[in-house]
Amino acid sequence: MFNKTSSTSVASTGDAMDICPNVSRKEISTASLDTPYASMVKTTDRAQSQAEAAFPDYLNCILSLGPNFLPVDRVRFRRGIPSGISVKTVHAERSGVPLVLEGVHEETEWEADVFCVQELLRDQGETPVETQLNETHKITTVRGWLTECAYCATAGCPLRQDTLNITCPSRWREWLGSDALPQEIIPCGPNDLLDCVPSQFLSIAPTCDIRLGNSVSYMDRSVTVQHHLMVSSEPRASIIWIIVPVSSADSLVQYCRLKGEELDLGKTRVSIEDLVHAKCQVYVTEQNFGDLLIVPPNCFHQALNTNGMTINIVWSRMTIAGIKFSLHSQLDIYRRVCRPESLRIKIVTFFATETLAAKLSAPESAFYMEEKDELALLLTFLKEVLVEEWSSECQKMPRAGLPWLFNHGGGVIGLAESASCLYDCSFCGASIFQSFFQCTGGCILPSKRNTLPLFCIGCVAEGRSCKCGQLMPMQCCNFQDLLNVYNLAASYLDILPINDMELSVSNHLHIFTAACKLISAPRTLHNSCGIKRKHAHHAPNELIACPSCHWGACFNHLLDIGVHSAEAILRTTNLTGGIEWHKFHCKHGDTSRFRYQLAMQTNPACLEDHIPEVRLCIIGSRYQGCKQEARHEGLKPGFYDNPDPKFFKTFPMKITKH
Numbered sequence: 001m002f003n004k005t006s007s008t009s010v011a012s013t014g015d016a017m018d019i020c021p022n023v024s025r026k027e028i029s030t031a032s033l034d035t036p037y038a039s040m041v042k043t044t045d046r047a048q049s050q051a052e053a054a055f056p057d058y059l060n061c062i063l064s065l066g067p068n069f070l071p072v073d074r075v076r077f078r079r080g081i082p083s084g085i086s087v088k089t090v091h092a093e094r095s096g097v098p099l100v101l102e103g104v105h106e107e108t109e110w111e112a113d114v115f116c117v118q119e120l121l122r123d124q125g126e127t128p129v130e131t132q133l134n135e136t137h138k139i140t141t142v143r144g145w146l147t148e149c150a151y152c153a154t155a156g157c158p159l160r161q162d163t164l165n166i167t168c169p170s171r172w173r174e175w176l177g178s179d180a181l182p183q184e185i186i187p188c189g190p191n192d193l194l195d196c197v198p199s200q201f202l203s204i205a206p207t208c209d210i211r212l213g214n215s216v217s218y219m220d221r222s223v224t225v226q227h228h229l230m231v232s233s234e235p236r237a238s239i240i241w242i243i244v245p246v247s248s249a250d251s252l253v254q255y256c257r258l259k260g261e262e263l264d265l266g267k268t269r270v271s272i273e274d275l276v277h278a279k280c281q282v283y284v285t286e287q288n289f290g291d292l293l294i295v296p297p298n299c300f301h302q303a304l305n306t307n308g309m310t311i312n313i314v315w316s317r318m319t320i321a322g323i324k325f326s327l328h329s330q331l332d333i334y335r336r337v338c339r340p341e342s343l344r345i346k347i348v349t350f351f352a353t354e355t356l357a358a359k360l361s362a363p364e365s366a367f368y369m370e371e372k373d374e375l376a377l378l379l380t381f382l383k384e385v386l387v388e389e390w391s392s393e394c395q396k397m398p399r400a401g402l403p404w405l406f407n408h409g410g411g412v413i414g415l416a417e418s419a420s421c422l423y424d425c426s427f428c429g430a431s432i433f434q435s436f437f438q439c440t441g442g443c444i445l446p447s448k449r450n451t452l453p454l455f456c457i458g459c460v461a462e463g464r465s466c467k468c469g470q471l472m473p474m475q476c477c478n479f480q481d482l483l484n485v486y487n488l489a490a491s492y493l494d495i496l497p498i499n500d501m502e503l504s505v506s507n508h509l510h511i512f513t514a515a516c517k518l519i520s521a522p523r524t525l526h527n528s529c530g531i532k533r534k535h536a537h538h539a540p541n542e543l544i545a546c547p548s549c550h551w552g553a554c555f556n557h558l559l560d561i562g563v564h565s566a567e568a569i570l571r572t573t574n575l576t577g578g579i580e581w582h583k584f585h586c587k588h589g590d591t592s593r594f595r596y597q598l599a600m601q602t603n604p605a606c607l608e609d610h611i612p613e614v615r616l617c618i619i620g621s622r623y624q625g626c627k628q629e630a631r632h633e634g635l636k637p638g639f640y641d642n643p644d645p646k647f648f649k650t651f652p653m654k655i656t657k658h
Contacts, residue, residue, distance in 0.1 A: 058240050058306060059286040065276055072243070072285035077101040077292065079109060079180070086184045093225055093296045093319065096246035098283050104229065105290030109180035114171050115231035120208065120311070121146070123169035131162070142166060149212055149309075163215045163305070168206040168313055172231070176206060176313065185227065185294070187315040194224075194318045196355035197348055200418050201404065204343070206315040211239065211305035219302040220266040221249065223326045223343070224316035226295040230287055234308030239287040242270070244300040248280035252300060255280070257622075263300065264333050264623075270302060287312075297322040298330075320374050323349055327381055328608030331430065332616060335458050336623035336640070340429025344422070346385050347404075347433060350485070353378040357489030372493060379490055383498065386482060387508040388612075389434040389457065391516055392500065394479040400438070403477040405485075413485065421476070425456035427464050427635055432456055434476050435512045437519070441468030445633050453635060460515035461566045462620070463542065463555065463638035471519050473512075509612040514566040521575040529554035542639055544568055544575050548582040555639035562595060564616040565639055 063069050075088050085101065092099035104110065113119075125143035140148070145164060176186055187206055188195040194204050209228075219242075230239070244252050252270070253263050255278035261268045275282050287293050287310075295301050297319065326345040334341055356375045391397075402421045408414045423432040426445055437455040443466040445451050453466045465471055487497035496502075529543050529552055543552035555565040572581050595614055607615050624642040 059284060062240070062272065062284050065272070068279060069282050069284055072098045072100050072241070072283045074100045074102050074285070077104045077107065079107045086182050089182070089185055089294055092294060094321070096296045096299065098243045098285070098296065098299065099294045100285055100287070101292040101294070103290055104292050107180070109178070111175060114175060117146070117232065119171060120169055123171070124166050124208070127166055129164060129166070162212045163217060164210040166208050166210070168208045172208070172313055173206055176315070185317070187317065189317070191319070192317040193320070193323065193348060193352040194316070196352040198351065198415055200416070201347055201422065202344055204316060206313055209312040209314050211303070211310045213305065215305045216269055217303040218266055219263055219268055219270040219300050221298055221300045222316065223297050223322040223330055223345070224318050225297055225322070226301070227315050227317070228287065228293040228295070229313045230289050230291050230310055231313055232311040233289045234310075237308030237310050238306055239310055240304040240306060241285050241287055241293060242275065242302045242304070243283040243295060245281055245283065246296070246298045248282070249298060249300055251280040252278050262337060265337055265339060298325050318343070318348060320377055323352070323378070323381060325608050327384065328615065332458065332619045333623060335428040335430050335456070336619055338428045340424065341431045344431040346431065349378060349381050349385060350482070353382050353489050354485055357492050360492045375489065376493055379486065379493070379495060382486055384508050385433065386486065386498070387503055387506045388511040390479065390503045390510065391435065391473070391513050392504060393516070394435070394475060397473050397475045399475045399477070405477045405481055407478065407481050407484070413481065423454050423476070425459055426453035426633070427455055427459045430456045430458065432476065434479065434482060436474055436476070437471040437515070438474050439466040439468065439470060440472045441466065441470035443468050443634060447633065453633070457512040457515050459638065460519065461511050461569070462640055463518070463565065464641070465519075465636045467634040467636055469636065473516050509566055510570060511566050514569040517569050518575070528552060529557055544572050544577055544581070546577045546582055548579065549586070559617060559620055559640065562614070562617050564613055564620060566616065567613050
């Protein structure tokens with residue numbers, strides 16, 4: 001597997017000495033982060049000192065654009081007083097605002113002879129990488145890439161704008177694991193739930209980001225706490241960071257969708273002009289050598305490299321807040337836009353619960369109330385996952401190969417030795433935790449070595465499937481083994497155990513049960529949707545029939561009255577409604593409408609705070625794009641997958657009475 005770097009050649013902007021630091025407000029406000037800063041500014045005084053003109057003050061130029069542009073708080077790093085640093089970092093994470101710890105390189109624990117290009121080349125110099133320049137792909141090594149970039153810089157070649165992400169050198173990783181940094185912020189430390197996951201299932205190692213020229217990253221967000229420590233840089237080189245906090249993330253998403261761009265795909269660069277017009281709160285900072293930038297979960301961030309090469313060590317930490325945002329928002333969004341999952345959040349939740357419970361059960365455990373509260377939250381999240389993945393027929397369903405979790409007997413739980421028994425959805429790329437569907441009609445995926453397509457429960461509940469539509473529900477593990485782990489952890493907090501009966505009557509949405517009902521239901525004779533009388537249309541096999549109304553209701557129009565397909569399926573029998581369904585969609589429409597509107601009025605930006613029925617309606621309405629690759633694989637789009645993959649609804653769905 002090659003590391004990839006995207007290289008873009010741009011027109012030469014002349015000598016850096018021609019750049020004027022006196023940048024006007026108008027010039028910056030119309031500039032784009034997608035172009036070099038050198039091309040954004042104009043020389044207004046040619047007689048100005050070249051030494052002063054070489055390095056414009058980009059940070060203050062951006063901060064002067066308006067009151068919504070704010071500086072990031074900077075705290076002097078002092079290793080001798082870790083408690084003060086820890087308090088500030090925890091406050092930053094919980095408040096959702098970024099923080100910079102400056103002067104890390106000035107501490108005695110800093111190893112200057114380790115954080116150098118020579119050490120990087122010694123450890124990773126021969127690592128193969130794939131580069132792209134002027135639409136030409138080339139395979140080289142890290143050493144060859146740096147040599148080529150250095151030659152371009154000295155030979156007057158077009159400006160290179162590259163970013164390379166590679167494995168962090170071993171001595172750099174060892175330094176991170178020492179006592180140089182507070183334990184609360186190191187990777188796989190006491191405040192990192194990713195450390196609970198066995199290494200064979202998830203390996204999240206620190207990486208190394210090398211940025212050249214005026215390279216610009218995509219605007220993206222993560223469910224983890226992101227750490228960027230600049231360990232090396234050329235003189236005067238720095239990175240301008242643009243960070244949109246959690247409170248303004250939804251505003252930026254809505255504004256970009258007006259332009260036909262979807263930020264959650266992670267392939268969009270946002271311009272300064274966009275940030276001005278979006279009127280969202282924006283934090284801006286300049287990262288220099290020795291600065292450690294901490295970005296809280298769910299914050300959009302984008303980096304612009306300036307004035308030379310910079311090298312950052314990058315690592316992530318998972319918190320309870322990150323798990324909540326993932327399970328209650330990001331996983332559903334990623335499924336809608338078909339962005340592959342990378343962290344296996346449900347697996348992380350399972351092992352984090354098991355690990356915290358094991359600590360609590362230890363005889364010498366000094367468990368504090370905060371840790372007990374964390375375990376209680378994890379148990380709540382895990383129970384929701386189990387309800388979603390459960391079906392009354394689970395124990396009768398076939399299993400796929402070797403389970404990732406199995407029972408040795410006597411209460412001893414065993415784990416698979418590799419991640420080969422973990423599967424991903426062929427349609428959206430989501431990680432499969434327990435329940436899934438497999439094609440039995442002979443469909444194959446040519447791009448994946450002719451394997452059979454697999455589907456997650458969320459995709460099938462929203463109508464996605466293979467071309468033949470013949471799907472069989474399957475299990476990864478024995479469901480009872482998962483319940484045993486949950487019940488053991490719950491017993492330490494005196495929480496009642498759960499069984500099939502408890503799962504069946506849970507108020508949480510039974511997504512797997514709905515998906516199973518959908519694929520096993522006979523096709524209805526009703527094929528006309530009349531839920532909107534003035535816009536009746538033909539919708540075969542994509543509606544729920546109502547004999548009392550003498551017409552059906554397609555899932556798209558049910559979404560318009562605040563009813564998601566999973567909820568609608570669970571309220572009917574074989575996709576045909578009885579008297580209760582008739583009352584529900586005719587009279588309960590007002591209730592579902594009120595339920596949705598109340599959610600939008602109270603907390604429209606925080607999807608994670610809404611019940612699944614409302615949350616899935618909001619996400620299903622907002623994210624109606626479907627990647628084209630799915631159709632090229634012979635897969636069938638779902639109820640909410642608009643034929644145009646660039647189509648996204650811009651505003652909250654309009655609830656219409658019928």
